[in-house]
Amino acid sequence: MKPQEPIPHNYSMAKLNLIFALSSLFLLAFTGLMVMYDYVRGWKWFQLEFNRMQRERIEQDLASVGDARQKAELAALDASTRQREVELAGHRDQYRRAQDEYDRWEGRHYAADEDYRFAKASLDAKRYESEMASLQRRSDSARQQQEYAVMTRHVNDLQLTLQAVTRSRDAAKAQVDSWLARIKEVEDKKKKLTERSDLLNKQLAAVKTDTNFLVLNAPMLDFISPTFRIDQVVLPDLFVSVNFMNVPRVDRCQTCHRAIDRQGFESKKEAARLVTELQAKLDSFEIPVEKAGDTKDRITALKKIADAPYDTPNPFRTHPKLDTFVGSASPHPLLEYGCTVCHRGQDRATEFGRAGHTPMSGKQEYRWAEGSILPGPWDYKHRHWGFQENEFNETPMYPRQYYESGCLKCHSGQVSVDKGDRITHATQVVELYGCYACHKISNWRFTDLRKPGPDLTGIAEKTTPAWAARWIAEPHDFRSTTRMPSFFYQRNMVGPAVGASERAANIIRQNVEIQAIVSYLFARSTHRPWTPPGQGDAAHGKQIVESVGCMGCHIEQETVKDSTSGAMRMARRDDFPLERNYGFNLVGVGTKTNPGWIYNWVKNPKNYYPDAPMPSLRLTDQEASDVTAYLVLLRKPQFMDKPLLPVDPGALHELAKSYMVNTLTDVDADSKLRSMSRDEQLVYLGQRSIEKYGCYSCHNIKGFEGLKPIGTELTIEGSKALHLFDFGFIHDYIHESGKSEHVLHNVPSWVYNKVRSPRVYDDGRTKSYNDKLKMPNFHLSEGEATDITTVVLALTKDLVAPQKIAAQDSRSRLMEEGRKRVSQHNCRACHVVDGYGRAIASTIADTAFLPPDLSPEGSRVQSPWLFQFLKDPTVMKIRPWLSVRMPTFHFTDEETNTLVTYFSAKGNVPQFDTTRNVSSDPRNVEVGRAVFTMLRCAQCHKTVPQGAAVAATTAAAVPADTASLAPNLTLARVRLRHAWISDWIRRPNEFIPGTRMPTNFPRDAATGGFQSPLALAIDTPPFAVQKASLMKYFKSEEELRKTMGDAVSLTEYLRDYIWSLGPSEMRAASPAGEEGLTPVPQQVAPPAIPPLKSSRNRAGSPEAGGR
């Protein structure tokens, strides 16, 4: 065979080997790098940092624990241990013997125990065997049973042996222990002394970066049992939508927010706030006495934090409202509610940007985003979190100022959210400003509400076209606090971004539209004549307006003093409580309307418009005349001096045609318009313009009944995707107030700027006249805009399980329906309800003359009484000294029932009871009478019927007795609840803080029980008479003294005494309040088309205007 020719290699093997070596090394290096890349995660840095922080604090605590005195004590104890050990060594033999004895018995015990247990196991097996034998009728069943009996005896013997051995062993052990007892005693003392530092040391071990820590968290080994781990809570009944299905939320926020549910990591500011808050609660007995100790400890701990040299930075802080959220004792514990259900954001994300953190301002966005070229955990020290806008995240977190948006997801069935002051206020703003009228919001809170604007079907009776045109053009010029928004001459029509020629044309067009709307409204208006008032005294009228309660709902102020600059400026809505914006600002009312209309309106608003929100204050004819005389003096003549442009026929034609060409051809539209008179054209355009601007959404206008509201539906606006919001060309803009505002590319910022400056997204766009944005300008302040944005963001389609939705039980539903009425009828203008309200307080100087606080109303008054009183407040005058009147609201029976049910449900008492007929023991009444005298109750309370008539008749005739500033007690039996009276006497200040009723039975600070001052007083000379008279009811002085010291019994006797006064029946209410509804006066045919100047027939029969 020929030797094979050697085949050469194509490549040099040495070179290949070298390449192989190098590339393998590279592969190894890059694999290592890959592992590191996978290992280095932002959240691990947070956990490491948090560990370090904890370590630092524990070490500081440890340093403070080991003071010199403690060290000395420890040394002494060590010495005594040693000494006792020496003592023991002296008796070594006896000790040794006892120990040996014990060991021996221990061995025997072990053997006896084992014998017994083994025998018992065999016995159990035998029992089974014998049972089976008898069950299967086996031949050996008799033998088996016999064997079982033998074994049972054997086991019993063994048990006895075991007991004997155990006894001996215990005796031996006691012997040994007695030798060691003295040493153990010292050891125990020592343990107690070092208890705290032991605990701290244990805690320290948990957060130490020792070898175990390094091994457990080493890359590639950290799958076993790492201490770095992602913490999560699974929330099966709170869902996150992944579009095709709803899956449970898995919140991982605590992975970085380590101490969110743990006390002790509050910021200094937060700690200081909590200290004041808790201290106040403690002082007012809001915290039960048995829990006071814990609270005091907490205050001490918080004080330490507030005074500490360091401050806890985020994300390591404790949740600032731990008693409301996240805390295990709070209503929203972390394990049940997590975080993202309120805050939103991506539940499973563990990276800053992906989690959906949203900056609250451009400044914050800049700080968050800024970082090094290679972003990573090393930036966190400078609080640059590597923020990136994530356009794909459909549920980014709410920015800080809108946090309370999250409440409505579960609390949308509630009028006020407990501890959610902001969201409660925000929903009230939305209700009062009437956002729901144009924007449908299918949500219990914002449905079944009345139209926010006044009825316009009778506008011609009320004002003149000249005023109406100026008003529509710029309502703000007439009343700076009005809720009527500005539709015309806004920034997309006449703003700086609009070209000069277009601006000039728009001014003409806008004027034509205004005039057209006015023409339509007056052409369709009714023309009922209203009786002019008699001679009135304006000064007296002013006094009435300021005293009977008008100021609860109305403002009469054009300028206010600015709180920061101190200069006078135009008033804004939010200068006043929300409730006082319910009615209009009375400024200029004399310019707006006429005496006849005012007179009849204040007499009874329902005569003009049956659904008028204003109640009747039951003014007499003379009072109404006086009020009218005063109100017509509130004039603003300079408003009417504003020039009104004439209607431009060209623009009128152009605008009217622009609507007609939707259905007609150009030629047909022209010829149709030519066939119409100018007034007809105006009315036509007016109708179209009302449709365009949606005036009918807020106002009742003839011809627009039942139309859908004009605005975008907002029911799930908060879930709308970002790309569906039209930002136009806007990023920075100059707000009307002159301030530059920045629009961040997120939904909250869009909504905020939309409500702040509704036409701003038209800046720079080319649009035809009718296509421009139409939302009117409400002139919202920053706070109002934030409130409205909060509500809009809260309206989401996020799903939670039904059991997580608040206030769903029937009692809560009844209460919430009532709360809605309270809000709708503006009860809080005068009363405190649910602990807040009484806007009128700012206009009444003396607190004694304020309308009553209704917070405890349900438990205070009887439902039948309340029902009758609400239907007709004249049935009883409880506080005759008040000049403020409870108005007649003309509630329907249904509404009244809703309110009565609400109050009794809130008072947590049954709606009806039979206590009115309770008759008390005469002895108790007598004791009560004596106590009544001793406490000098009669100084304020009357106990004789008012006037000569029976107590429960109308009190209006009785002159107000300002000397006795407490209700007449003869009314109590028909009005108050039996159980409530005694409770109230005991703790009036807890029911109504700041009440004038004195606290006669103060609480004992230590036990929280009530103390009676009479226990000592009964023996003093001034009360000798009472003592003598009472003695006949008591066996001994001792018993009398005991009773006098028992505050609870005394209040019950007082109650019995009060119950014995006055009648048990009351006058029935008239069906619809005092005067009833006056029939609407006869109709007068309206003139065909009213021209634009005021030419209204004011004459009418004196009777027709209403009584």
Added chain:
Amino acid sequence: MTFIKDFVDVLSGSSISFLLLTSLFSFLIFFNLLDGRLRSKGGSVFIGFGLLFLISGIFIRPLLYLAIAYLVLMFLLANLGPRVWETRTGLIILVAGGGAFGLSMLDPQFYLIAAKPDNVPIVAMIFLLGFFTWVALRKAYLNDRQLLAGGIPWEKTESDEKLFTCPDLVYTEMLCMIVLTIVMIVWSMALRAPLEEAANPTSSPNPAKAPWYFLGLQEMLVYFDPWLAGVLLPTLIIVGLMAIPYIDTNPRGNGYYSFRERKWELGIFLYGFLVLWSFLIITGTFLRGPNWNFFGPYEYWDPNKLVPLVNIDLSELIWVKALGVALPKIWLIREMFGILFCLAYLGLPPLLAVGPFRRFYQKMGPPRYYVGTFLFLIMMALPIKMVLRWLFNLKYIVHIQEIFFNV
């Protein structure tokens, strides 16, 4: 700079770049650039084309840009001739291409699109496609030169040598494996996988794009109905690719690179693969933005950009525009011209067999000829429809909405 960007933006418009590529391609094939025999015949036709573009460019700016680019490239190619295949020229082209790309990356909009993690492989694909096409054609050119001189292809000389599988093959393969693994690791670390939030059917991304390998098909959807672009044409592509070995029986060029010996085969394949497939993928990736609108490489992807949609059907073009009457009610009459046009197009093979394709008919025999020509015509239907769309805003040749049949 702005002018150059503007120039590139206009030039990369799908119609312009397509025309440019197609004309250059035919230039390459028909005039044996490989042989350096450009001036032999018909060069004047192409110069004439350039002049035509130039003249129309006076009225239509994009065509002016096209003419400039066309003439410059043609001038370069004509002057370079076979020197195109020299390593030095290849390097120059590579450096020029890379440099242009690098400079473009300074433009923020270009950077945004080109550096998107899911677009990076397509950027690499452009360079790899260019490189491998160039390498293959260069080898073909070298062989052709040898063959013309009466020599043998270099693959033949090489295949006489013998080597061990191990280590020569196995070792190098393993080294490749290691190096590739390193590349993949570095890549996956440097560019994070573009994972997004859960899909939302009510809010689809804009533009909604198919995976990159289907972007050619998605681009075809602009010109054809889904049943054609999504079903029929892809099926025919697969069937056609499978049929190639049975249609192409040319024994020459087996086992070695050659262009001269397989001019038509290679020409048709490269046109289909490079222009009708890869070019459409690249267009779909880089140049189709929101609403599937066309955006130049330096143009901002504005979702609000509006282009007029004024395409019309052939029936409208003939009945309404040319004849000035309303559309007939009966669809058969209405679409008569379109149907006739389609039938005529598909009836071309027998005519071509006696006409220009006589040589192929004789060489391949009837079955191969008819199948091959049919597939070729279907392939060419795409560029024809594209050109019709650009020139006449033609939407459909046959549009029978009554039975949902549109071509």
